[in-house]
Amino acid sequence: MKYTSTRDGSVSVSSALAIAKGLSDDGGLFVPESIPKITKDNLKAYVGMKYSDLAFEIFKLYLTDFTDEEIAHAVNNAYGDNFDDGIIRLSQIDNGPVSLELWHGPTCAFKDMALQVLPYLMTISAEKVLGAASALGAASALGAAASAGGGKETLILVATSGDTGKAALEGFKDVPGTRIMVFYPENGVSEMQKRQMVTQEGSNVGVCAVNGNFDDCQNAVKDIFTDAKIKSALAQKNIVLSSANSINWGRLLPQIVYYIYAYVQLSQKGHSKINIAVPTGNFGNILAAYFAKEMGLPVGKLICASNSNNVLTDFINSGVYNRNREFVSTVSPSMDILISSNLERLLYLLSDRDDKKIAQWFGELKNKGEYRVPDALKNKINDLFYGGFCDETMTMKTVKSVFDEHRELLDTHTAVAFKVYEDYVLKTGDKTLTVIASTANPYKFVNAVFTSLEIDEHSVNKADEFEKAEIIERLTGVKMPGALRQTKDKEIRFNQTFEKHELANAVMEFI
Numbered sequence: 480m481k482y483t484s485t486r487d488g489s490v491s492v493s494s495a496l497a498i499a500k501g502l503s504d505d506g507g508l509f510v511p512e513s514i515p516k517i518t519k520d521n522l523k524a525y526v527g528m529k530y531s532d533l534a535f536e537i538f539k540l541y542l543t544d545f546t547d548e549e550i551a552h553a554v555n556n557a558y559g560d561n562f563d564d565g566i567i568r569l570s571q572i573d574n575g576p577v578s579l580e581l582w583h584g585p586t587c588a589f590k591d592m593a594l595q596v597l598p599y600l601m602t603i604s605a606e607k608v609l610g611a612a613s614a615l616g617a618a619s620a621l622g623a624a625a626s627a628g629g630g631k632e633t634l635i636l637v638a639t640s641g642d643t644g645k646a647a648l649e650g651f652k653d654v655p656g657t658r659i660m661v662f663y664p665e666n667g668v669s670e671m672q673k674r675q676m677v678t679q680e681g682s683n684v685g686v687c688a689v690n691g692n693f694d695d696c697q698n699a700v701k702d703i704f705t706d707a708k709i710k711s712a713l714a715q716k717n718i719v720l721s722s723a724n725s726i727n728w729g730r731l732l733p734q735i736v737y738y739i740y741a742y743v744q745l746s747q748k749g750h751s752k753i754n755i756a757v758p759t760g761n762f763g764n765i766l767a768a769y770f771a772k773e774m775g776l777p778v779g780k781l782i783c784a785s786n787s788n789n790v791l792t793d794f795i796n797s798g799v800y801n802r803n804r805e806f807v808s809t810v811s812p813s814m815d816i817l818i819s820s821n822l823e824r825l826l827y828l829l830s831d832r833d834d835k836k837i838a839q840w841f842g843e844l845k846n847k848g849e850y851r852v853p854d855a856l857k858n859k860i861n862d863l864f865y866g867g868f869c870d871e872t873m874t875m876k877t878v879k880s881v882f883d884e885h886r887e888l889l890d891t892h893t894a895v896a897f898k899v900y901e902d903y904v905l906k907t908g909d910k911t912l913t914v915i916a917s918t919a920n921p922y923k924f925v926n927a928v929f930t931s932l933e934i935d936e937h938s939v940n941k942a943d944e945f946e947k948a949e950i951i952e953r954l955t956g957v958k959m960p961g962a963l964r965q966t967k968d969k970e971i972r973f974n975q976t977f978e979k980h981e982l983a984n985a986v987m988e989f990i
């Protein structure tokens with residue numbers, strides 16, 4: 480299996496190189512040259528498999544330049560005791576949709592599903608293609624001795640809307656041969672998300688607040704990737720850049736697995752087809768669901784749910800992608816994004832791999848903030864996807880109504896998907912069992928969840944996040960995860976804020 484670039488079809492690289500680099504030199508994203516298929520027999524064989532074993536089977540189809548031993552090493556270490564509740568949990572909300580809880584990892588958001596395994600994939604890849612220090616040796620001793628001298632070091636740059644940053648820091652902390660630097664929008668993440676990041680432990684980590692929004696962070700990181708001056712400065716220090724954002728194929732691949740795992744479990748209960756609803760920001764999680772469908776998983780509609788930053792809803796319904804609009808800071812901050820990077824992969828695949836068109840459209844996006852796709856392509860998108868959005872008031876109302884009616888406590892992102900799913904059913908009458916990707920533990924967004932629940936207590940106005948969490952616990956019986964509670968007493972290690980144009984300098988200082 481080779482990987483090509485969405486902006487240059489003549490590119491053909493191994494999966495190891497695609498993962499080690501993150502982004503193609505032409506600015507395009509890596510995509511597999513073909514999508515492997517899974518058959519009904521495969522699906523039968525997956526019944527009863529452990530999560531890590533299923534991940535092994537799916538990874539093997541895409542990482543053909545990895546040995547079985549390397550893949551097994553990665554998945555067995557990534558999907559173990561660091562997760563609770565059997566890695567992921569499926570719970571049907573009364574007789575309605577199924578909540579696919581993807582937040583049982585160390586940082587309590589679905590990002591752990593990919594970022595617990597990415598460091599293994601990345602160190603193995605780096606060894607294969609960059610001559611870095613022995614990855615198997617290094618990765619198996621996570622947190623142990625630094626990589627042997629002479630090997631190249633990988634510097635991972637991450638732009639985050641809150642959850643990726645923490646999950647990436649946790650995944651890469653003290654991984655030999657790597658350093659990681661995270662950029663988050665100073666006022667664009669929840670208090671809990673910020674506390675999780677600024678108290679991060681580890682000797683190879685850096686965390687920077689940015690005076691800007693997520694798109695500013697992501698654009699700055701993309702620019703650093705194509706900045707020849709920085710690259711040569713890094714090369715002199717024997718450092719290569721990579722990305723842990725969902726522009727990296729190594730982030731997307733692990734996300735395909737849980738949709739297949741969910742289907743296999745539901746098929747055991749007699750369901751033969753599912754819809755999938757995903758609260759969407761950078762279009763990574765829902766793109767993974769699309770890949771699962773293209774591989775042959777019996778999936779009907781893909782329901783793409785946005786918050787008030789509804790650029791994707793408009794795109795799906797009009798064929799025009801227009802980021803020239805106000806950026807709204809919402810109660811679902813991890814979806815506050817106007818440039819959904821992974822859409823590029825979908826458009827590439829649906830336009831029969833027309834690299835010239837992709838380069839043109841994304842050039843227009845960069846220069847004019849807008850592009851339009853032809854009707855034929857828009858129709859293809861509409862066959863596959865339903866696009867809807869849910870504003871702030873409705874998001875909070877949904878958190879409350881789902882709790883009141885079903886005793887299920889959703890975080891604000893998952894609530895967006897729940898509401899858009901309900902709208903979809905009302906509009907279409909489609910009764911297909913729907914899996915809703917539940918992307919974060921509600922306690923990551925304590926303030927918003929607290930306000931949503933309209934808790935009437937006199938102490939409320941003065942309460943801090945942890946006091947609010949206690950009140951929610953008492954009221955709902957849902958416990959706050961220890962990993963979040965513990966941030967209260969941790970030392971703050973990072974408190975610098977940077978302007979957008981200073982990020983390149985911050986990187987140089989860090990190394």
Ligand SMILES: *Cc1c(COP(=O)(O)O)cnc(C)c1O
Nearest residue numbers: 642760761762763764813918919
């Ligand atoms: C990242 C994130 C999303 C959006 O996922 P994408 O892959 O960027 O579309 C949704 N919800 C939560 C809680 C997240 O952290």
